[in-house]
Amino acid sequence: MDRLSVGKGMMDGGEDAGDDLMSGPRLAIGELAGEFGLTHRTIRHYEDEGLLSPERIGSARGSARVYGHRDRARLALICRGKRLGFSLAEIKDFLNLYDTDDAQIEQMRYMRTIARRRISALEQQLADVKQTLSELCTIDTQISEHLRRNGITETQDMEEKHS
Numbered sequence: 001m002d003r004l005s006v007g008k009g010m011m012d013g014g015e016d017a018g019d020d021l022m023s024g025p026r027l028a029i030g031e032l033a034g035e036f037g038l039t040h041r042t043i044r045h046y047e048d049e050g051l052l053s054p055e056r057i058g059s060a061r062g063s064a065r066v067y068g069h070r071d072r073a074r075l076a077l078i079c080r081g082k083r084l085g086f087s088l089a090e091i092k093d094f095l096n097l098y099d100t101d102d103a104q105i106e107q108m109r110y111m112r113t114i115a116r117r118r119i120s121a122l123e124q125q126l127a128d129v130k131q132t133l134s135e136l137c138t139i140d141t142q143i144s145e146h147l148r149r150n151g152i153t154e155t156q157d158m159e160e161k162h163s
Helices: 027-037 041-049 070-085 086-099 105-149 155-162
Strands: 055-057 066-068
Touching: 027 041, 027 066, 027 070, 027 155, 041 070, 066 070, 070 086
Parallel strands: none
Antiparallel strands: 055 066
16 A cells, blocks of 8 residues: 555554654665665755754764664655655645644645645646647648648658658
8 A cells, every 4th residue: 555545654654653763774875865766965955855854873073874764764755755746845744744643634634635736737737738749640640741742752751861
């Protein structure tokens, strides 16, 4: 089942939401980047935007980022949200709602609102693409007919391009 399609298990794939950074595997930025096919820079950007908050290990100057279960789950949701066309601001709002309500009612309502808005935008884009394709096909047919009326065949046209 998709993480975005369930309430309580949404952030963590159904496991106990009380897991902290110390439980489960802890990953360095390179391991996390490799797992998700992202660059270090992208992960640091998500950090700067407040979407991820890794633990810091070591002195302030030489500290290393260590990502726990929660960051990994959040990154999976961020990647999915980006694939679906949501903005980072929308994703951040969605993630921030996770901690406000055990039943995630507000989070689900928010997701439904932005999903419906995205569906509407995609339906409009699809209609626009269909109209554009129709117009281009009409133009192609008109050009082919014009060339045929003037004694030019599609084969001749292709041969001229390659010579």
